[in-house]
Amino acid sequence: MNDTIEKGKTIAITSYILVVGALIAMSMNSENKNPYASFHIRQALGLSILFVAIGYTLSGFWNPMIVYPFWIFMSVLWGYGLFTAISGQMRPIPLVGGLFQKVFKNL
Template identity: 30%
Template sequence: MNNKTLSILSYVTIIGWIVAFVQSKDASPKSDLVTYHLKQGFGIFLFSLVVNILLSVVVSIVPSLYFLSYIGYVIFILWIFGIINAANEQKKPIPVIGQLFEGKFGFIN
């Protein structure tokens, strides 16, 4: 697979991320683009996991806060931005939360 495909695949579920991670480890010249999007994809996955768990707990305790579940749509839109950046082969962070993941996840290098 080429770098663009691996970059896009790093955002498509955790299975797609694992496939892109394994394929990028086997590549002889390491691609900075793929590594960057692997970090961004893993970061947004962890962020959405934590937010969904917290929202589930909060909404189960206080059901009148059900409207907070719309935060999931915001995360989905941020995920789409990540895919668009990967498709355009840009090393650009996901808006709002992407800079949190830069320089993190050392195991991806």
């Protein structure tokens, strides 16, 4: 298992560079599927899509009481995912990680 984590760590960390990183990581992991990298790609892709969807919804508002909590919420989730990728753990992101694993199970 440690060998799988070490081989997939670079791909897993790359996946958390917003949407572009997730797409690059998907192409890096397409040939030799690494389970560790695939887990983090699903997490990062889900976070990127969630970020775009909620950001688009909130773009019509410019109320700091709405926008700032969104940025803090997304930053904490992103930081948690990146930290788990760096530390070699496969923990789903709180609140939404399990959903991302189910929705993107084919990646």
